[in-house]
Amino acid sequence: MNRKCIIAGLICCMGLGMANSSNVMGQVAAIKADAVKGGSLIGRWDIKVNENVTEKPSWLEVELSGFHTLVGRFVSTGGSARPISKVTFDNGKFSFSIPPQWESEDKDLSLEGTLTAAGISGTIHTSSGQTYAFTGVKAPDLIRTSVPVWGKPVRLFNGKDLSGWKALGENQWIVKDGILTSPHSGANLISEQTFTDFKLHVEFRYQKNSNSGVYLRGRYETQIIDNPKTEHPSSHLFGGIYGFLVPNEMVVLNPGQWQTFDITLVGRIVTVVANGKTIICNQEIPGITGGALDSNEGEPGPIYFQGDHGPIEFRNIVITPAK
Missing domain, CATH: 2.40.128.120 (Quinohemoprotein amine dehydrogenase alpha subunit, domain 2)
Structure with a gap:
């Protein structure tokens, strides 16, 4: 077989392969739910x-x-x-x-x-x-068609007492030296105000082997946990949206150190900045995470701190709601 025939054969096979591939893709594209x-x-x-x-x-x-x-x-x-x-x-x-x-x-x-x-x-x-x-x-899509216009920042914790917060169950939360503190496992803590789209800043500190979380609208948990810095990022470890979204980097600090979350939630789209680094950027939260207060995703919801998994401290809790 001469060289021209070999080349022609290869071109023919490639064409058939591309045609078959195109046909399969066409079939896939044509599939509709109904x-x-x-x-x-x-x-x-x-x-x-x-x-x-x-x-x-x-x-x-x-x-x-x-x-x-x-x-x-x-x-x-x-x-x-x-x-x-x-x-x-x-x-x-x-x-x-x-x-x-x-x-x-x-x-x-x-x-x-x-x-x-x-x-x-x-x-x-x-x-x-x-x-x-x-x-x-x-479940609602929660798609936003315009860029949010941010209102004025609201300080959710006054540094003096539990005004504006309520415990789900027997309360163990106290304010000590201006810090919102859960000294041991007990009730979760929920803000009395509810929010739709917002930017949230929160600082937190935990002891060795402790575990907590920040729930957005009371439904989507951003994980707080004392895991090693050497752990590969996971949705179940520090900074993950529990069970759904994996951080791109492990930025956890040592227990006993103050750490920060800056979280923006618009519709289902979330960005998480942990300890100054963006670890989740404009990702969709598919649905509620375990421990959610309810499944009414189309409604506003509170900020809630997990207090049933170990000691945890919070301070400088500031939320900027969308108008």
Whole structure:
């Protein structure tokens, strides 16, 4: 075979490969949710779980993988987002199961639901053997169409007492030497004011092996934890949006040192500056994180400090809300 034939053959093969690739991409691009079995389930869902008459928040995301397989992520009433390898759907009914996370039991958590025009509803079977009813609605996109105009900064902590704050449960929070202090594990602390879009500055200090968090709108946790500086960044470690967003750098300081967060939240888009370095830049928070106060994502929410995981101190808490 001469050289011209070889070159022509290669060009032909390349052309066929490109054509096949283009055809596949065309097929993928043509797939629409309503053309897939269970396609109306695709999207994000804000869920309310009835646990012994107490309403607790949860969250579900369903995505299309390939041509017809439904996969997703799930945030239970505790823990963080967990992957769902397959969501089954048939005649308006859907189900999935996921292995335990922080639970001590070995049994999978399973969910069975029904999709209707009003939303989703069904039952959750926990790893501990409990069964709870749930309902869910499509989560709002929270897309902003204009650049925020910032108002005046508001000092949320007066350095004297707990005015403007309330504890969820028996209060252990005190003010000592102008510092907002939780000397031991106990109740979480929530601002009485609620906010939509804002810039938040907060300074904090913790002891060795402690753990806390700053919840934005009471729903999205920015993680505070004493992890080694040598740890690879993770959504579960310092500065991460718990279970969702991974910092680009580990900038944690030693326990006993004052550290800072400067956080901007507009819609779902968050930027986190920790100790002077931007570690998360204009990233979307998909949904609520474990420990959220509620799943009403379209509503304003408070700033809340986690106090149930160990000693923590805060000072210079300043928020600048959007007008």
